[in-house]
Amino acid sequence: MRDIGKNIRSLREKKGMTQEALAEALFVTRQTVSNYETGRSRPDLDMLVKIAQVLEADVNQVLYGLPADQDRSQEARRLGIGCLILAAVFLLLTLPAPLLNEMLKRAYVGATLVMALSFLLKPALWLVLGWCVLQGLWLLRVIRPLEERAWMTWTRRGVLLLLAVYVVLLLPPLVVGLIQVIQAGLGMPYEALAEIPQIPAYTRLMNRLLYFTVFIPQGCALIGAALWLLRFPKP
Numbered sequence: 001m002r003d004i005g006k007n008i009r010s011l012r013e014k015k016g017m018t019q020e021a022l023a024e025a026l027f028v029t030r031q032t033v034s035n036y037e038t039g040r041s042r043p044d045l046d047m048l049v050k051i052a053q054v055l056e057a058d059v060n061q062v063l064y065g066l067p068a069d070q071d072r073s074q075e076a077r078r079l080g081i082g083c084l085i086l087a088a089v090f091l092l093l094t095l096p097a098p099l100l101n102e103m104l105k106r107a108y109v110g111a112t113l114v115m116a117l118s119f120l121l122k123p124a125l126w127l128v129l130g131w132c133v134l135q136g137l138w139l140l141r142v143i144r145p146l147e148e149r150a151w152m153t154w155t156r157r158g159v160l161l162l163l164a165v166y167v168v169l170l171l172p173p174l175v176v177g178l179i180q181v182i183q184a185g186l187g188m189p190y191e192a193l194a195e196i197p198q199i200p201a202y203t204r205l206m207n208r209l210l211y212f213t214v215f216i217p218q219g220c221a222l223i224g225a226a227l228w229l230l231r232f233p234k235p
Contacts, residue, residue, distance in 0.1 A: 007065040009037040011055040016231045018149060025054045075139045082132040089128060093121040112196065113177025120170050123220040127163075130224025138228075145231050156230040159223065169206055172196055 012022050019037070023030045026047070035041040036051075043051060052059045137143045146152065176196045 003065060004042060004063060005037040005039040007062055008033075008051060008055075010065065011057050011061060012037075013145075015055050016234050017055070022051075022054060026050055072139065075135070079132060079135045079139055082128060082135055086125065086128045086132055089121055089125045093117070093125060112173050113181055116170055116174035116177050120167065120174065122217045123166075126217050126220040127224035127227075130221030130226075131228045132224075133221070134225050134228040146229050152230050156227070156232050159227060159230070160232070163223075166209060169202075169209065172202075 012019070017025075019030050019033045023033045026033070032041075036043055048059055048062055052062050055062070134143065138145065173196055
């Protein structure tokens with residue numbers, strides 16, 4: 001029970017809350033929460049129950065801390081999920097390649113689909129890899145995520161919004177590429193295949209975005225690492 005303050009801080013950080021957010025939820029001042037965490041004062045029984053409820057923990061976890069094995073198992077599970085996503089993206093990137101390349105050689109069809117899949121999946125592969133590396137380092141207790149702050153929420157949303165915009169911009173060539181492959185499979189002549197609408201503003205924007213993903217896709221690992229530091233996904 002000597003580490004109640006340390007346990008409160010650990011559970012708070014695990015949930016991604018600031019001292020201000022916890023204090024607001026408990027209807028106390030930030031200084032009160034700080035005193036609890038530094039050991040200057042101790043919460044009474046009623047306050048311990050409130051803290052446990054707010055932090056979605058058991059009172060015993062506030063008193064004695066989260067068992068090390070349980071804590072590490074949760075982090076290991078998150079890393080395992082990340083690795084499964086990484087493997088799935090890798091398979092999606094590699095398995096269709098021989099078939100699409102063969103179609104490209106025979107009928108000059110599939111180039112649009114190959115391009116769209118490459119521009120979508122290669123950055124995703126590096127992004128997830130960057131996240132998994134930092135999650136592994138956290139599991140080894142080499143690093144720790146940043147403490148949740150107000151600016152982090154908006155930064156996290158901004159990064160996710162940019163990634164969503166990038167995916168949306170890739171939808172036209174991806175859809176057109178799929179239509180072309182289907183049309184070629186049905187025996188339609190090359191001249192009758194669907195084409196990507198030529199919109200100058202869209203083309204210029206895509207060229208600038210794709211320059212990064214084509215020549216330095218490894219940079220997306222930094223985005224994945226940044227998302228981990230920004231506590232995405234939140235525990």
